[in-house]
């Protein structure tokens with residue numbers, strides 16, 4: 001029995017993403033037509049609420065609630081931003097949507113714009129996805145030509161335009177306020193809050209930021225109804241999730257799965273198991289900012305609540321499999337190197353904390369660690385978690401802190417080598 005499903009991804013490989021006619025042939029733009037000609041903003045918000053979908057960018061904020069708040073903000077000029085930055089290592093599910101079903105995403109943006117009362121939408125595409133630019137630009141152009149974008153869409157009073165903006169390749173620009181700074185032409189550093197983006201975002205206008213998968217999912221809800229979605233999953237985590245499975249696994253890729261199947265089913269049944277039948281050492285969930293688990297968590301159901309119980313997160317939907325050829329400390333070092341490179345330098349805990357922790361990790365790697373190194377690294381990591389200015393610094397040490405907790409013997413062994 002197949003463990004994957006196809007609800008958000010139902011259009012994958014069913015049409016030519018370069019052609020709106022091909023999309024219309026599979027009932028494309030049914031959702032936009034239904035939303036803006038038959039549904040009110042409040043009804044769409046209720047549909048999103050009934051699907052209980054949590055934002056798929058990583059923070060897992062309730063989408064129906066977020067749209068309700070965005071709609072309630074006063075203002076006759078608002079913005080919707082599609083966050084297609086996807087900078088989280090081991091996360092490539094948005095790329096699948098962008099390349100295989102760009103029109104479903106555009107529908108989601110139009111529906112979001114109509115719901116919250118926005119006139120303009122921006123797709124913030126990560127620089128590394130520049131090869132998708134022409135595809136997306138063409139999708140926007142053809143949607144405009146068919147009258148689903150632009151002035152008075154489908155003869156209604158609703159007008160909406162979509163603009164494509166490319167990032168410059170910084171991970172921190174996936175954070176909502178940093179992304180906005182970047183579109184405004186400033187360097188990628190997060191804004192102080194309040195004011196919150198929903199009231200004062202891009203060009204000081206009320207702004208809704210949503211992830212690619214979230215927007216594509218809403219199109220699917222409007223088109224197919226939410227019953228077909230919530231029949232999957234568990235009571236507390238209904239529905240499906242697109243995951244990116246990567247690392248030492250036989251069949252890496254993006255898969256849509258129902259919430260509730262176990263990590264073992266994901267890695268061994270869907271992913272074909274660990275390469276060369278090696279033993280699984282650890283897996284990291286939710287990208288580089290996520291925590292890690294050992295093979296003891298393999299029978300944990302993939303749901304928000306069950307993962308939380310074992311210290312893991314859904315996050316971006318990344319699942320990285322690492323086999324026993326890799327030492328835990330070497331894995332931690334690779335993540336640490338990433339965060340040193342990506343820290344924007346705005347705040348001291350993250351800028352200096354990352355560097356100091358990296359020095360200690362290097363000593364562990366080389367077998368030259370000092371007496372208090374582990375305690376110091378742990379203390380600095382907790383300071384970063386509690387005192388950093390944005391989510392990057394707050395989560396950068398998740399991997400180290402979880403590694404120390406889960407593999408204490410490995411760290412003790414390395415400490416002993418250094419003495």
Ligand SMILES: Cc1cc2nc3c(=O)[nH]c(=O)nc-3n(C[C@H](O)[C@H](O)[C@H](O)COP(=O)(O)O)c2cc1C
Pocket residue numbers: 054055056057058059060061066083084085086087088171172173174175176177209210211212214215390391392
């Ligand atoms: C450092 C950092 C990087 C982020 N990168 C992304 C990203 O690449 N894509 C994304 O959708 N959200 C990213 N987020 C989360 C966004 O700030 C925001 O919560 C999300 O885009 C909201 O959309 P959602 O509610 O649909 O999930 C990032 C957050 C942080 C702190």
Ligand code: SF4
Pocket residue numbers: 172190342343344345346347348350351388389390391392393394
């Ligand atoms: S935590 Fe501070 S230094 Fe790190 S990315 Fe955020 S603002 Fe920049």
